Amino acid sequence: MTELMEDTSRHISNFSRFNQQASGSAWIEGLRQAGIDRFEQVGFPARTDEAWRQTNIEPIAKTAFQLPGDANAADVQKLFEQYTFGSDAVCELVFVNGRFSAELSRNDALPNGVRLANLADEIGNESADVRKHLGHLAKIDANPFVALNAGFISDGAFLLIARNQTIDRPIHFLYLSVAGDGKTVSHPRTLIIAEDNCEATIVESYVGSEGVYLTNAVTEIHLGNDCRIDRCKLQQESLEAYHVATMQVEMGRSSVFVNHSAGIGSKLTRNDLNVVMNGEFADATLNGLVLANGSQLIDNHTLLDHAAPNCASHELYKHVLNGKSTGVFKGKILVRQIAQKTDSKQTSKCLLLTDDATMLSQPALEIYADDVKCTHGSTTGPVDDDMVFYLRSRGVGLEASRHLLTYAFAADVTRRIKVEPVRRRLENFMAAQHGLPLDLRITDLGEHDELARQN
Numbered sequence: 001m002t003e004l005m006e007d008t009s010r011h012i013s014n015f016s017r018f019n020q021q022a023s024g025s026a027w028i029e030g031l032r033q034a035g036i037d038r039f040e041q042v043g044f045p046a047r048t049d050e051a052w053r054q055t056n057i058e059p060i061a062k063t064a065f066q067l068p069g070d071a072n073a074a075d076v077q078k079l080f081e082q083y084t085f086g087s088d089a090v091c092e093l094v095f096v097n098g099r100f101s102a103e104l105s106r107n108d109a110l111p112n113g114v115r116l117a118n119l120a121d122e123i124g125n126e127s128a129d130v131r132k133h134l135g136h137l138a139k140i141d142a143n144p145f146v147a148l149n150a151g152f153i154s155d156g157a158f159l160l161i162a163r164n165q166t167i168d169r170p171i172h173f174l175y176l177s178v179a180g181d182g183k184t185v186s187h188p189r190t191l192i193i194a195e196d197n198c199e200a201t202i203v204e205s206y207v208g209s210e211g212v213y214l215t216n217a218v219t220e221i222h223l224g225n226d227c228r229i230d231r232c233k234l235q236q237e238s239l240e241a242y243h244v245a246t247m248q249v250e251m252g253r254s255s256v257f258v259n260h261s262a263g264i265g266s267k268l269t270r271n272d273l274n275v276v277m278n279g280e281f282a283d284a285t286l287n288g289l290v291l292a293n294g295s296q297l298i299d300n301h302t303l304l305d306h307a308a309p310n311c312a313s314h315e316l317y318k319h320v321l322n323g324k325s326t327g328v329f330k331g332k333i334l335v336r337q338i339a340q341k342t343d344s345k346q347t348s349k350c351l352l353l354t355d356d357a358t359m360l361s362q363p364a365l366e367i368y369a370d371d372v373k374c375t376h377g378s379t380t381g382p383v384d385d386d387m388v389f390y391l392r393s394r395g396v397g398l399e400a401s402r403h404l405l406t407y408a409f410a411a412d413v414t415r416r417i418k419v420e421p422v423r424r425r426l427e428n429f430m431a432a433q434h435g436l437p438l439d440l441r442i443t444d445l446g447e448h449d450e451l452a453r454q455n
Helices: 002-021 026-042 058-062 073-083 119-124 128-133 144-151 385-393 398-414 420-434 447-454
Strands: 091-096 114-118 156-161 171-177 184-186 189-194 199-208 213-223 228-236 242-251 256-263 268-277 283-292 297-306 312-321 326-335 342-352 358-361 364-367 372-381
Touching: 002 026, 026 144, 058 242, 073 171, 073 199, 091 114, 091 156, 114 119, 119 128, 119 156, 128 189, 144 213, 144 242, 156 199, 171 184, 171 213, 189 199, 199 213, 213 228, 228 242, 228 420, 242 256, 256 268, 256 297, 256 398, 256 420, 268 283, 283 297, 283 326, 283 398, 283 420, 297 312, 297 342, 312 326, 312 358, 312 398, 326 342, 326 372, 342 358, 342 398, 358 372, 364 372, 385 398, 398 420
Parallel strands: 091 171, 156 189, 171 199, 184 213, 189 213, 199 228, 213 242, 228 256, 242 268, 256 283, 268 297, 283 312, 297 326, 312 342, 326 358, 326 364, 342 372
Antiparallel strands: 114 156
């Protein structure tokens, strides 16, 4: 216990320095103080905590991370040019080590009724929408990292889509982590509010240079009635870095939420994704892809909370594990007593490319209603030898056969992603890993999702 308290104090010591520089009225200061008080009370989760049993966060707890200073401009520019969407996005907000970069951002092509800004400005302007929603979805008692993020709320992305608005191109939030001389930590916050009858595509990219740093991100999404939101997350940070993220989504009546999450970077990744369907006829889809190598550990915890009747959910997570990497998937479908006529499907599949790779999968159903249709399944195994033999009999070499099958396995998720820059980056990453031509594409823009719904 004493050692855990010492580990906690390393991170709390940053708060006093941050608090001296941070600005804001009483309500934001109260939220920050409540977050740091909660973190000081509970500390880092231990391996005895069931929710964190498979994720050893001791390296994070024992590292004396410091708040970042100014990043090297040349390093920032290089990273930005590598990951920007350019004209493929209708607008792009860029953050460097958690702080807004006005020079790299562009925010001038949105229709009336859409407000996009950095969170620091909204807090400074006493935004009523921010005050109403910030911290109300991702609560500080959800897990210790949410509490820690709340203690350091300063900047991030804010998006408000007024009712009856449609945005035809993606909105891109680009979070850059640039390692400096020391080991740094950033706590970016994203708040998205969509009023009734909105349609938009939103991408969060978390990328970084080589080096040791911690990104502790929290995203809150509130959807009104009849919304159609497609959200993508790409995590491609340094293989020496740590990435912890929580996303909390609240859905209104007849809203459709599709989430694509791709994890291909960081030494240790922990994602908590919670979706609550509060309105009747809501429809949620969660797709995930993990590509891990070396000693990477990528842990995804998901919750689909059916809190209203006649809702549907679909979940597909695929892992490709190489080297001595570890994948963790713990997905839970919760059907409350009121949620009759629920239709939910959950699938977890893993491809092990070596004998040293490890997959820990734990799908779960918790059902309190009696008129439901819920299924889940989990499979883990190596590349299919029969398929390898088939390809070899057609003149394809052994390694090329294995690489093609691996690529096709992952492409079952990538081809569902409608955002071209995200899909292209993932496909290029896989092709480069497996020595395949970069013009190889297994893409049908989500048609398989539609077929799955019909069957």
